[in-house]
Amino acid sequence: MSMNTVGRPTRPEGAAGPAGFASLTGGRGLLQDEPLIFELGGWDKTGVDLPEPEADASDLAGLVREDLPLPGLSEPEAVRHYVRLSQKNHAIDLALYPLGSCTMKHNPRLNEKAARLAGFADLHPLQPASTIQGALALMDRLAHWLKTLTGMPAVALSPKAGAHGELCGLLCIKAAHEAAGQGHRRKVLVPTSAHGTNPATAAFVGYAVTEIAQTDDGRVDLADLEAKLGPDVAAIMVTNPNTCGLFERDVLEIARLTHAAGAYFYCDGANFNAIVGRVRPGDLGVDAMHINLHKTFSTPHGGGGPGAGPVVLSEALAPFAPAPWVLSAADGFQLLEEPTGDAAQAFGRLCAFHGQMGMFVRAYAYMLSHGSDGLRQVAEDAVLNANYVKARLSDVMSPAFPDGPCMHEALFDDAWLEGTGVTTLDVAKAMIDEGFHPMTMYFPLVVHGAMLIEPTETESKAELDRFCETLRALAAAARQGQAERFKGAPFLAPLRRLDETLAARRPKLAWRPEPATVAPAPSAAE
Amino acid sequence: MRFTKDHEWVVLEGDTATIGITAYAAEQLGDVVFVETPEVGKTFQAGDAFAVVESVKAASDVYAPIAGEVVEANPELTEAPETVNASPESGGWFAKVRVADPAQYEGLMDRDAYEAFLATL
Numbered sequence: 315m316s317m318n319t320v321g322r323p324t325r326p327e328g329a330a331g332p333a334g335f336a337s338l339t340g341g342r343g344l345l346q347d348e349p350l351i352f353e354l355g356g357w358d359k360t361g362v363d364l365p366e367p368e369a370d371a372s373d374l375a376g377l378v379r380e381d382l383p384l385p386g387l388s389e390p391e392a393v394r395h396y397v398r399l400s401q402k403n404h405a406i407d408l409a410l411y412p413l414g415s416c417t418m419k420h421n422p423r424l425n426e427k428a429a430r431l432a433g434f435a436d437l438h439p440l441q442p443a444s445t446i447q448g449a450l451a452l453m454d455r456l457a458h459w460l461k462t463l464t465g466m467p468a469v470a471l472s473p474k475a476g477a478h479g480e481l482c483g484l485l486c487i488k489a490a491h492e493a494a495g496q497g498h499r500r501k502v503l504v505p506t507s508a509h510g511t512n513p514a515t516a517a518f519v520g521y522a523v524t525e526i527a528q529t530d531d532g533r534v535d536l537a538d539l540e541a542k543l544g545p546d547v548a549a550i551m552v553t554n555p556n557t558c559g560l561f562e563r564d565v566l567e568i569a570r571l572t573h574a575a576g577a578y579f580y581c582d583g584a585n586f587n588a589i590v591g592r593v594r595p596g597d598l599g600v601d602a603m604h605i606n607l608h609k610t611f612s613t614p615h616g617g618g619g620p621g622a623g624p625v626v627l628s629e630a631l632a633p634f635a636p637a638p639w640v641l642s643a644a645d646g647f648q649l650l651e652e653p654t655g656d657a658a659q660a661f662g663r664l665c666a667f668h669g670q671m672g673m674f675v676r677a678y679a680y681m682l683s684h685g686s687d688g689l690r691q692v693a694e695d696a697v698l699n700a701n702y703v704k705a706r707l708s709d710v711m712s713p714a715f716p717d718g719p720c721m722h723e724a725l726f727d728d729a730w731l732e733g734t735g736v737t738t739l740d741v742a743k744a745m746i747d748e749g750f751h752p753m754t755m756y757f758p759l760v761v762h763g764a765m766l767i768e769p770t771e772t773e774s775k776a777e778l779d780r781f782c783e784t785l786r787a788l789a790a791a792a793r794q795g796q797a798e799r800f801k802g803a804p805f806l807a808p809l810r811r812l813d814e815t816l817a818a819r820r821p822k823l824a825w826r827p828e829p830a831t832v833a834p835a836p837s838a839a840e
Numbered sequence: 841m842r843f844t845k846d847h848e849w850v851v852l853e854g855d856t857a858t859i860g861i862t863a864y865a866a867e868q869l870g871d872v873v874f875v876e877t878p879e880v881g882k883t884f885q886a887g888d889a890f891a892v893v894e895s896v897k898a899a900s901d902v903y904a905p906i907a908g909e910v911v912e913a914n915p916e917l918t919e920a921p922e923t924v925n926a927s928p929e930s931g932g933w934f935a936k937v938r939v940a941d942p943a944q945y946e947g948l949m950d951r952d953a954y955e956a957f958l959a960t961l
Contacts, residue, residue, distance in 0.1 A: 510899075756897050814896045818873035819921065 345808060348398045352825045355385020361392065402808040404751045405618070410773055410781050412703075414723045414754035414766025415509065415557060417587045417609035418616060424683055425612065425676035434675045439667040443648050449671065450647035454640045456678045460605060460624055463689070465596030468632035471624045471639070472669040476584055479604025479623030480515040480551070482636060482664055486602055486627060487549045487578045488519060489634040489661040496576065499548035503577075505534050507558055507758040512551040512582055521548060528760055532558040532715045532725075534568060543575035553582035554598070555589065557758040558715060559700065559723035559766070569599025578602065578631065586610045587770070588697055588722035591690030601628040607670075610692075611677035622673035633659040638668055695771035696722040699778060703769055706782040710789040714761045722770070728763025734792040738763040740800035741788060747806045748784045841929070842945055843954035848905045849929055852945045857906050857937045861893065864958055866928035869895035872921045877913035878935050884908065886944055891934050893924065906944045908937035 341347060372378055387395070404411065411418035429435060433448050443450065453471060460469045470486075473479040484502070491499050502516035505526045513523040527538040534552060543550075550572050554562045562568065572579045581595055581603040587610045589595075595603050607622040608615035615621055627635055637660050641648045649668060653660040684692060697719075704713055704724035712729040728738045742752035742765075754766040769778060791799050804810060842850045847865035851858045866872065874894040884890045884904035891902040913935045916923055924932040939945070949957060 759898060815871035815873060818871075818894075818896055 345401060346398055348395065348402070350825060351385050351387070351392075351395055352383075353385075354391065354395060355387045358386070359388075360386035361388040403617070404746075406616075406772075409749055409751070410769065410777055411616075411751040412753045412767045412769050412781070413616070413751060414559075414725070414768040415584060415757070416616060416754070417585075417606070417722075417768060417770055418751070419587070419609075419612050419770040420772040421612050421614045421618070421676075422680060422683065425679040428679040429672045429675040431675075434671065437671070444646065447646050450640050450649060452678055453668070453671075453674055454642055454647060456674050456681075457624075457640065459678070459681050460626055463590060463594070464600075464603065464605070464626045465594030466600070466603070466626035467596075467629050468627040468635055469624050470627065470635040470664075471674065472636060472664050472667075473604060473623040473625055474665060474670055475608075475621030476582075476604055476606045476623045477511040477515060478621075478664065479606075479625045480511055480580070480582065481518065482623075482625045483580050483602035483604060483627075483631075484515055484519045484521070484549065485636070485661045486625075486631045486634040487580065489659065490578065490631055491548055493634070493659060496548075499546055499577070501544075501547045503539065503542055503547060503550040505552060505556070507532070507556055507760045508551060508553060509557060509582060509584060512553075516549075516551065526550070531717065532556070532560045532760075533562055533564065536564055536567060536571070539568065540571055543571055543577060545576065547575055547577045549578045549580050549601075551580045551582060553585060554595075555585045555721035557585075557766070558761070559720040559725050559768075560715060561589075561721055565598045573599065584609065585722060588693055590693045591686060592693050595626070596628070601631050602626070607673050607677040611680045613673045613676040613680075620670055620673065622670040622677070624669070633657070634661050636660055636662055636664050638663070692771050693722075696769075699769040699771060699773060700724045700767070702775070702778055703767055703782060706778075707785055707789075710786050711765075714764065723766055723768035725758075725761060726765040726767070727761045728765070730789065731763070731792060734795070735797040736792045736800045738765055740797075740803065741765065741792075743803035743811060744788055744800045745784070746804035748788070750781060750784065842905070842948035842950060843957075844903070844905045844948060845957060846903050846905075848902060850905045850945060850948060852906075852939065852942060855939055855942060856911065857908060857939045857945065858933050859890075859902075859905060859935055859937060860933040861902060861924065861928055862954070863928045866925050866932070869893065869900065869924075870897045871895055872924040874899075875917040875921045875924060875934065877917055878910045880910050880913060882910050884910070884937070902934060904937070905948060906937065906939050907941060908939040910935050911938050912936040 337343070406418050406420060434452070437446055437449055457469045457471060461467065470482055473482045491497055500522055501524055502521040503524050503526050504512045504516065506528050516523050524542055526542060527535040529535050533556070539550070550568070552562060552565070552568060554565055556562055569579050578601040579599055581598075581600040583595070583603040583605045586605055590610055602625055604623040604625045607613055607624065608619070613619060613622065633656075637653050638649045638651045641650050650657070681689065700722050701719050701724070704720055707724070707726070708716065710730065711726045714725040714727045731737065731741070738755045742755045745752045754764075754768075756764055757766060758764055769781070773781070842852075843862060847862045849860050849862050872893055872895050876892040878884070878890045884907060886904055886907045888904045889901040890904040893900050893902055914933050917932070917934065926932065
């Protein structure tokens, strides 16, 4: 036999290293400390070789900047900077990401392949319609699916995220009231468990917000809703399933009461993933609902990419939908930019162009690859997974609403931590040490020390078991008095516990160069 | 000092009421990071939202416990919102209000009643 003579050890002898080992550079192996990008570059270098710009007459008068301290990094320096930063963070591509209300599901790579097709990715929004027929056809098909899945007759595609969609819906409602001589309606009713964006949107549009109480089983209090509805109410904003992970079982009555009072029913569609393919919001009496394409239809979000929040509209609100929209004519598709005639009631526009094309492509790819039966299975598996988590943790944690099943997320309060000295925040931080993104904490506000877990349909039973076993072990540690495991957590993260209070009170919103470290800008004469 | 179920406190001197949030409220909010005090000259009915307090956990409306016109807002809270945590029931006051109806004051809870109410939460 031939002998290995290069002296390469084949067993990891001594791999543990001496006690108290510290590297010579202060780095932690593959996890390097990383400064701000502004601290990496400087005036003395640049990553690209650009020709001198031609002298150009400027009409900026005396407003031309003489200095612009941007970092000058080479391409590998820039790439390494962002890859190192990404290694310090969590991502759905790393592990389970149970952030309740955010639907952090897997983003299939097929979506990415489709979105990178040159016919979609390399378009300019000002190209002639005749050169972008495929893109317009995709928008038209996406609109068809969104309308079909929701049972609604119209959709505005341009809103760029959930809250933007809420704004779109409320502006449609406002326009409809004004067109009907009902502009005096100044109030919007919002349940106490709502996402914070709901009252914020209503206030932004100029409405006064009134809270609707919640019943002991986590639903809208119908008696309170009825008492608060009146001739001054423009709309209600209800999330269904709601932020407690519960289906509003009185939703038909909510819609009936709302319409009887002359108000519109805005549904926050953030939790559509729980019902897609199973329930059509149009059948529930909804007048407007945004659909977070980035949640239900799996486009990257939460630091991974932009959102998209198309809004489906009822017959009553459809005439007020913002421009532009895709029209199908005998000679092809057109993008209607300036509505006239019957369509002239459009309240205006929400953005310069047509919305998030890249997200439209990804969402449509997701729809096509799942099909209608697959989308129904998405909702069923999302609900099944959440109920599995709830069932596996209910004996060691305290479910906020123990009676009956939940929808797509399992909500716990902090009663199970009583007497341990451990808080919800501490549990969240301890989960980081175990390699999981924390659940949503302290939301919804109606549940004390809330922990909101949304596993999504992405996770296998094996992964759900690993997650549940981890939480069960943490619960046991808390009960056994190991508060220090929680109080100091995270121990294994690149950064430990941050001073949230200081960050909120004295935020540093812009990087400023230290005077001594930045060389003066070279003058034009040099 | 009188109290509401929404955890505001009031002290009435003559026709001027000083209003703030209770130590219990400050404790529940956690570290306060921002306070929006009401504008001088604004009038409120009892129960109207009249200030906003934001902590690391949540933003909350503060309700006027008594009707009246704002005559002074606590300038310290703009620069040092942590005063609300350090001294909720004195230095962390939100505003002084010229009250419309002093009888409303008598309708509020005294400390014993408020503490009995807290015990039920």
